[in-house]
Amino acid sequence: MPHECISVFDIFKIGVGPSSSHTLGPWRAAMRFIGELEATGKLASVQQLSILLYGSLAKTGHGHGTDIAIQLGLSGEDPVTCDVNDIDAKVEKIRRDKQLHLHGQFTIGFDPLTDIQFLYDESLPFHPNALTFLVTLQDGEQLASTWYSIGGGFVVKEGEIAGGGKNNVDLPFPVDTARQLLQWCIKTGYSISELVMENETAWRSEADTKAGVLRIWEVMRDCIYRGCHTTGELPGGLKVGRRAAALNLKLLKGRTYTDYNSWVEAIRAGGEHFSYTLDWVSCFALAVNEENASFGRVVTAPTNGAAGVIPAVLQYFITFCDGLHTEKIIQFVLTASEVGSIFKKRATISAAMGGCQAEIGVSSAMAAAALTECMGGSQRQVLMAAEIAMEHHLGLTCDPIGGLVQVPCIERNTMGAIKAITASQLALQSNPELAKVSLDAVVKTMWETAQDMNSKYKETSDGGLAVNIPISLPEC
Ligand code: SF4
Numbered sequence: 434m435p436h437e438c439i440s441v442f443d444i445f446k447i448g449v450g451p452s453s454s455h456t457l458g459p460w461r462a463a464m465r466f467i468g469e470l471e472a473t474g475k476l477a478s479v480q481q482l483s484i485l486l487y488g489s490l491a492k493t494g495h496g497h498g499t500d501i502a503i504q505l506g507l508s509g510e511d512p513v514t515c516d517v518n519d520i521d522a523k524v525e526k527i528r529r530d531k532q533l534h535l536h537g538q539f540t541i542g543f544d545p546l547t548d549i550q551f552l553y554d555e556s557l558p559f560h561p562n563a564l565t566f567l568v569t570l571q572d573g574e575q576l577a578s579t580w581y582s583i584g585g586g587f588v589v590k591e592g593e594i595a596g597g598g599k600n601n602v603d604l605p606f607p608v609d610t611a612r613q614l615l616q617w618c619i620k621t622g623y624s625i626s627e628l629v630m631e632n633e634t635a636w637r638s639e640a641d642t643k644a645g646v647l648r649i650w651e652v653m654r655d656c657i658y659r660g661c662h663t664t665g666e667l668p669g670g671l672k673v674g675r676r677a678a679a680l681n682l683k684l685l686k687g688r689t690y691t692d693y694n695s696w697v698e699a700i701r702a703g704g705e706h707f708s709y710t711l712d713w714v715s716c717f718a719l720a721v722n723e724e725n726a727s728f729g730r731v732v733t734a735p736t737n738g739a740a741g742v743i744p745a746v747l748q749y750f751i752t753f754c755d756g757l758h759t760e761k762i763i764q765f766v767l768t769a770s771e772v773g774s775i776f777k778k779r780a781t782i783s784a785a786m787g788g789c790q791a792e793i794g795v796s797s798a799m800a801a802a803a804l805t806e807c808m809g810g811s812q813r814q815v816l817m818a819a820e821i822a823m824e825h826h827l828g829l830t831c832d833p834i835g836g837l838v839q840v841p842c843i844e845r846n847t848m849g850a851i852k853a854i855t856a857s858q859l860a861l862q863s864n865p866e867l868a869k870v871s872l873d874a875v876v877k878t879m880w881e882t883a884q885d886m887n888s889k890y891k892e893t894s895d896g897g898l899a900v901n902i903p904i905s906l907p908e909c
Contacts, residue, residue, distance in 0.1 A: 584783025660720025
């Protein structure tokens with residue numbers, strides 16, 4: 434079996450909320466499918482197109498904007514660059530005109546209400562997040578193409594091997610487990626982030642990796658800042674109000690700032706009192722996930738639902754631990770990515786496969802590890818921090834109310850961030866040689882727990898809070 438190679442830019446991807454598996458993944462599948470039609474010269478002769486959504490994509494697809502993402506992807510919009518303020522208007526135009534401009538080039542008749550079918554009672558065996566594109570060409574030929582959104586925005590086409598494709602390169606330090614990672618670090622003397630940087634050079638120059646990582650941070654930073662300054666109600670009909678902006682204003686005693694740097698300085702000037710710091714960590718996480726729930730631009734970290742944990746902990750480090758240094762930010766992101774990769778390779782980062790432990794749990798472990806390295810922890814302490822953070826998310830279920838990534842998701846990011854900071858502190862104050870549980874053991878435990886978990890708790894909204902909180906959402 435080929436060794437799976439995962440780059441920092443596979444784990445951290447710029448995209449649009451609210452869900453990496455239900456929004457970004459289907460969006461990317463639609464883009465790839467359209468790209469294939471174009472490459473084979475069939476795009477111009479498409480006469481009719483419909484989409485079937487299975488399993489978790491059907492059950493929570495409305496709330497997660499799966500149908501919207503697919504229409505945008507088929508229209509040639511890129512989640513990295515599209516204007517998120519135009520999304521509503523574009524989708525409304527398709528609905529009103531009953532026309533889709535494939536790849537922005539060829540117009541076909543398309544009614545989202547009938548041409549996107551949510552098959553609530555059907556699942557495909559490979560993965561709960563499946564979708565099929567059905568196409569009729571002008572000469573009568575029919576095509577069917579099935580794709581799986583396997584978590585974190587990763588997609589595979591039917592027949593492809595996840596991770597076994599063209600992303601593979603010869604890494605100087607191949608890593609599948611925490612044990613291998615530690616062995617390489619001991620052998621080379623590298624920190625975890627230094628080892629990751631060496632591996633990244635198999636794809637691109639160090640300068641390009643650094644530039645890309647800083648671009649990732651810019652998007653995270655802008656998302657925090659925007660979320661801390663945007664009021665109103667979140668979309669979807671659950672009538673959840675945004676809280677980050679009000680909390681931001683309260684903590685700053687009503688003062689406002691016009692740019693990120695002066696805002697951070699003002700936060701710092703407020704001191705380091707425990708409850709003040711805690712409020713800010715929550716505020717940063719709320720801000721990102723309120724943006725995510727509003728189809729805003731976010732970074733998968735490693736997923737959209739959990740997109741607030743890592744930015745909140747990094748912003749905490751920058752604000753309260755004097756971490757506003759380019760090299761430190763790069764170190765943070767690279768370390769976090771390696772821990773995310775190990776979970777992806779040995780367990781899952783998909784809530785439809787493993788519940789919320791696979792999203793918030795993994796993001797918390799990533800953040801804990803990154804913070805620990807940036808605070809001067811040894812490689813063993815870094816791995817210990819990741820282990821502690823995941824250990825206390827084991828069994829966490831996914832039960833979003835109304836299939837929306839809002840309740841419990843937004844607050845859950847605050848919990849993941851706080852647990853990450855606590856895990857890091859514990860690891861920094863501990864002797865990792867005495868730890869009873871290794872990171873590899875907790876990864877294995879998370880995966881076994883995922884496999885034993887009832888499907889009601891795997892992003893289906895068939896159990897938990899999703900069925901115990903009465904709501905009435907508008908008809909889709
Ligand atoms: S409950 Fe957790 S895993 Fe499920 S959608 Fe919300 S954040 Fe994602």
